[in-house]
Amino acid sequence: MTDTAHALGAARTLWELVERRAALTPDRPVLLQGERTLTFGELRDRGERVAAGLHERGVRPGTVVAWQLPTRIETALLAFALARIGAVQTPIIPFYRDKEVGFALRESKAEFFATPGTWRGFDHTAMARGLGARGIFEAYENLPEGDPAVLPPPPADGTTVRFIYWTSGTTSDPKGVLHTDRSLIAGGSCLAHALHLSATDVGSMAFPYAHIAGPDYTVMLLLYGFPAVMFEQFALPDALDEYRRHGVTVAGGSTAFYSMFLAEQRKDPTRKVIPTLRLLAGGGAPKPPEIYHAVVREMDVQLTHGYGMSEVPMITMGAPDDTPQMLATTEGRPPEGMEICIVDADGKQVPAGVDGEVRLRGEAVCQGYLDPKQTAEAFDADGFLITGDLGHLLPTGHLVLTGRAKDIIIRKGENISAKEIEDLLHEHPAVQDAAVIGLPDAERGERVCAVLELHDGAEELTLDTVTAYLRGQGLSTFKLPEQVEVVAALPRNETLRKVLKYRLRERYSA
Structure with a gap:
């Protein structure tokens, strides 16, 4: 990580990080979408005006505001405006419907709810009304704005819980994961540190901004001062024109995204599918070694894969200068400040090379869950988060995941x-x-x-x-x-x- 990025990473809050970056490179773009561009300076200035508009509506430090919005420049502005106020925000994936949205609104006790109105043929505002949501307002194109003079000073404490993210809830109700400004900054710093990016790069957000990857990725942009292309609806080959037009150098998301890019490349092996692309990066799902080798061989780009979850947005990440063997078969190494402990069935630490359960401790780890009982069950006596993932550490510090405890078949x-x-x-x-x-x-x-x-x-x-x-x-x-x-x-x-x-x-x- 560069000296500048390291200094920015010491910011106490997300808004302090925005102010520091805007002071350094106010005219440099941060978000690109179609013909629109948002600079770092505009993120600060418009963010403050939107914060003032929200303040006039009654949003105060500690007010819980839920939002269910697609990946748009306006969504990022709203999120940072809420960070400027010091509100507690709970992002909800825009594909979720009554069951998941109703649960999130009830559990978080949200006082306001921002929706996109009718989006992709579904009326989110009508759903919100049917669920009895409070303080409903639409925030797809037009955001409330006001005079920043009405705002209180920005929050100075980065360790207060101001974010509630939701686990997928694939087998039961989702869990509300509690994050702070500092835990999100730490997660984004890990990603930035591993990928060795620079101000000349152009990134891309093909995933929902409401996912934990949203702040993770945006922190990286703020640390290094480069832009990312936002995709409100991601599909290949339709999105390829945007990648090419903006000269994207870094793309990805997860293993499924790698496979989609690879499939496009195979349509014409003689022509690089995105001429400027040099790196695919992502995480969130297992990466078979053959996917790594196929991407490098057929797309002529590097592939680095990492390990993260809603509770810890970035745990490990492969580095572009790792060996091909390490990049193909491991999840990379943890950054400074992330402790990984591998334990046996009795909770005792095992040596390198021995499989066990993965446990985590560090600044990027969440504060727990909305439900105190779930929090008590999630951490061991030494304060390590119990992930339920299985794996082992190599002598080099690289992590190899071998499955999940529930993904072990007992025959x-x-x-x-x-x-x-x-x-x-x-x-x-x-x-x-x-x-x-x-x-x-x-x-x-x-x-x-x-x-x-x-x-x-x-x-x-x-x-x-x-x-x-x-x-x-x-x-x-x-x-x-x-x-x-x-x-x-x-x-x-x-x-x-x-x-x-x-x-x-x-x-x-x-």
């Missing part, structure tokens, strides 16, 4: 890692994506089921052909699937397009 008393089988399946030329799940089985306890999404025009795969292939790859016999299902598309969420295994379990358990 006849033997533990089987779903990720190990998935990584091998991804190397099969016919397989676009794979999800391996455990299904209830009266005789075995659980049986191994591989659900496959195939490339267009690929040969049909059967249980016999899949098991023969895996045997040839050296997979132990007791780990071989006993069931293979082929689907047109694996079910995914709308944020980082993670595969929803619980839906597959529900479908095939019958």
Whole structure:
């Protein structure tokens, strides 16, 4: 990290970070969207005017404001205006509907709710009214503005909880994750430190700004002083013109995004799909080694992958100067200030190279959850967050994830890692994506089921052909699937397009 970025990263609050960057490079762009540009100076000045407009509506330090908005310049302005006031904001993914939105509004006790009105054919304002939301206002194009003279001084304390993010809630109600300005700055600093970016780069936001990756990425822009292209609706190949027009150098999101870019590149291998692109980066979902090798080989760009979650926006990240072996098979290393502890079933730390549960401690770790009971269950006696992820550390400090505790299949008393089988399946030329799940089985306890999404025009795969292939790859016999299902598309969420295994379990358990 440069000396300037390091100094900016010491800011106590997000608004202090905005002010410091605006003072350094006021005319440099920070956000690009279509024909529109927002500079760092405009982010500060317009952010203050929007904060004044919100203040006139009754928003004060500590007021809880929920917002459900797409990835737009206005959304970032609103978020930073709320940070200027010192309000508590709770972003909600715009694809969520009555159940998730109602839960978030009730649990957070939101006093105001910003909606996009009718967006992509759905009336969010009508839904908000039906849910009995308070203080509803639309913030898609027009934001309230006022005279900044009415504002109180900006918040000076960066350790007060001012953000409530929501876990995906794929198997139960979502959890409200509590973050501070400093935890979000620490997460973004980790990302910036690992990727070795500069002021000449152009980034991209193809994910919902309401995701924890929103502030994570924006902090990186503020630290290094470069812009990012925002995509309100991301789809390939439609989005490629924007990538090319703005000269994007850094793209990504998660493994599914890598696969989409790779598919576009394969349409014409003789022409680089985004001429200026030099780096794909992301996280949030497992990355099969073959995806790394295919991206580097076919797209002629580097790929760095990381490890993060709503509770800790950035834990580790691969660095562009890591070896290909490390980039393909690990999640990278943690930055200074992030402690990773690997423990056995008794909670005792294990040495490097030994698998166990991953636990975390550091400034980027959340303060817990809205529900105090969930907070008590989430941390151990030493203050480490219990992630539920399994893995091991290498002597170099790189982290290797081997699955989740709930993603271990127990067949006849033997533990089987779903990720190990998935990584091998991804190397099969016919397989676009794979999800391996455990299904209830009266005789075995659980049986191994591989659900496959195939490339267009690929040969049909059967249980016999899949098991023969895996045997040839050296997979132990007791780990071989006993069931293979082929689907047109694996079910995914709308944020980082993670595969929803619980839906597959529900479908095939019958």
